Amino acid sequence: MKKTYIYILFGLMVLAQIAASAQIVYKYERTIASDNVYKFKTAPVDPNNPFMGKYIDLDFEINSFETTDSDWNRYDKAYAYFSKDENGYAVLETLSKELLTDSKFDHVIVETYNYYEGKIRFDLPFQTYYMEESKALGAETLYRDNNRNGKEQDVYAVVHIQNGTHVLTDVIINGISIKDAVVK
Amino acid sequence: MSSKITRALPELVENGIITDEIAQNIKAFYGNSEESSANRLFTLFGILGATLVGLGIILIMAHNWDDFSRGVKLIFAFLPMLIGQAILGFSIFKEKSSAWKEASTVFLFFGVGACIALVSQIYHVSGDLESFLLAWIVLCVPLMFVTKSTSAVILHLIFITYYAFEAGYGHNTTIPHIYFLLLLLALPSYVRMIKAQTKSHVTSVLHWLFPMSLIFSLPVCIDQSEGVGFLMYVLLFGVFYNIGQLPYFKNKSLLQNGYRTLGSLGTVIILLILSFRDIWKHQFQDVYFDSLEFLCAMILFVIASVLLYFNSKQNALKSMNLFHFVFLLFGVIFMIGLFNDLLPTILINALLFILGVSAIKIGAEKFHFGILNYGMLIIAILIACRFFDTDITYVVRGLLFVFIGGGFFTANYLMLKKQKSKK
Numbered sequence: 001m002k003k004t005y006i007y008i009l010f011g012l013m014v015l016a017q018i019a020a021s022a023q024i025v026y027k028y029e030r031t032i033a034s035d036n037v038y039k040f041k042t043a044p045v046d047p048n049n050p051f052m053g054k055y056i057d058l059d060f061e062i063n064s065f066e067t068t069d070s071d072w073n074r075y076d077k078a079y080a081y082f083s084k085d086e087n088g089y090a091v092l093e094t095l096s097k098e099l100l101t102d103s104k105f106d107h108v109i110v111e112t113y114n115y116y117e118g119k120i121r122f123d124l125p126f127q128t129y130y131m132e133e134s135k136a137l138g139a140e141t142l143y144r145d146n147n148r149n150g151k152e153q154d155v156y157a158v159v160h161i162q163n164g165t166h167v168l169t170d171v172i173i174n175g176i177s178i179k180d181a182v183v184k
Numbered sequence: 185m186s187s188k189i190t191r192a193l194p195e196l197v198e199n200g201i202i203t204d205e206i207a208q209n210i211k212a213f214y215g216n217s218e219e220s221s222a223n224r225l226f227t228l229f230g231i232l233g234a235t236l237v238g239l240g241i242i243l244i245m246a247h248n249w250d251d252f253s254r255g256v257k258l259i260f261a262f263l264p265m266l267i268g269q270a271i272l273g274f275s276i277f278k279e280k281s282s283a284w285k286e287a288s289t290v291f292l293f294f295g296v297g298a299c300i301a302l303v304s305q306i307y308h309v310s311g312d313l314e315s316f317l318l319a320w321i322v323l324c325v326p327l328m329f330v331t332k333s334t335s336a337v338i339l340h341l342i343f344i345t346y347y348a349f350e351a352g353y354g355h356n357t358t359i360p361h362i363y364f365l366l367l368l369l370a371l372p373s374y375v376r377m378i379k380a381q382t383k384s385h386v387t388s389v390l391h392w393l394f395p396m397s398l399i400f401s402l403p404v405c406i407d408q409s410e411g412v413g414f415l416m417y418v419l420l421f422g423v424f425y426n427i428g429q430l431p432y433f434k435n436k437s438l439l440q441n442g443y444r445t446l447g448s449l450g451t452v453i454i455l456l457i458l459s460f461r462d463i464w465k466h467q468f469q470d471v472y473f474d475s476l477e478f479l480c481a482m483i484l485f486v487i488a489s490v491l492l493y494f495n496s497k498q499n500a501l502k503s504m505n506l507f508h509f510v511f512l513l514f515g516v517i518f519m520i521g522l523f524n525d526l527l528p529t530i531l532i533n534a535l536l537f538i539l540g541v542s543a544i545k546i547g548a549e550k551f552h553f554g555i556l557n558y559g560m561l562i563i564a565i566l567i568a569c570r571f572f573d574t575d576i577t578y579v580v581r582g583l584l585f586v587f588i589g590g591g592f593f594t595a596n597y598l599m600l601k602k603q604k605s606k607k
Contacts, residue, residue: 006330010276013326014269018262020323021299025258028307054248055308128310132250168308179250 238294352404
């Protein structure tokens, strides 16, 4: 290959590598800046990922939608539309197979997994909250211990949503960020 | 070895066994090869070092430091990639040695992966491993072209195989056709290496990695017709064996010729599985001729046939053996197997037995103990397999094994004796 071509290809590769990650950063930073925050009630459990380290898996209360339409397949993509109640908690308004152009609600794309007893069940797309490796298991244990002791718990994920883009920024357990609650 | 020879040179000159000029020539020859092997070693340690540092950075970042702000985390996420790009740029523009290029290529490769992974981690993206691997691989494809780096090709092959696994196995899987496109992208560099450095050890590594990647990834093409999967594998191994017999591989050892070794071993293993009648009873109920699997099988058949034709033109028909033609014979047996389960079972057993005998014959002709014992091992395993689905008494089984063991000893002893008498 000619040297000029090598230099051009190298330059393009560098730009593509930086742009690929930078556009993800830009997309999420814009969503966070929009300040359109939803609270999703959840419970944490603890697995881990070989590339990204320790995280807690979030088990959300909103995980199904009542519908008479039984024509759903496993792993279908669907659009979940949300509003907020007076305390900022997310309320599922509808689940649609198509993007609704005239909806006033914010949406995220979800993956369905089964239709059973009049409900279509789905997974929300922000189930992963990465934590410092020493804290992930502690987060799950803290939640479980509180449950066992019959404590009333208020656990929710803080999610920014804008134009179908979502960013999970925190998990709050009884008013404290989970990463600080574990230290206590 | 070379240092031993150079140390012995003064004594040889002193005793008049070689002239001073010859001694100088020998010294010069080994001096060059030592220098190039030192370079190779330096490159190898450079690659190893870069791999360890790259992986180390990923692990350190995976700790997920809660005390850092998002901005600081982002800087750390981009930093390894930017450093890798800078070092690789420096290596290219300053035309540094291959050790520089190889090490910086490896470092950048892991830097790109770390950057994507860590950005995903910072924003808690629950993205799947499949799309992450694909983005990583695609962004690093140019590495194979901007430097003539062998490590870029090796990493590319390892990671596309990982991607094929992730995308094609298990439930909710799509057939990752892009894997084959990515495999093709590695071919120009591979062909260039074959043309440029036929004696390189790295090229020998690629002669193993390419076929192994395909062997591991082939099941991703099997969607609804598992019976055709067996046909696909036999054809693939037929392709490999015939590639391994091309003129380029002619004088290469089994270790340097992954195609031939894997083609032969793979064929025998698949045939051993198919030597059980139960497989023919249950695995060939779902053969569809209008399926993607069958299309893949047809493509493999054409490639294997072209290679066989080319080999028959290049070599005398005498120098060809049964392993060259197994895929053709199996094609016929496969068709019979669609209507009957007993006949193909008998034919496969006969084919395996003849393959074993043919390997023994090749081993004996070439004085190659490995091939000789390989042939006997095929027959031994074939007989052992038959103990599972036939009703033979323990006495007969015992006698058979004694007979095979005796065969092993006798064949090796006779060949050793023959070899000594030749000397």
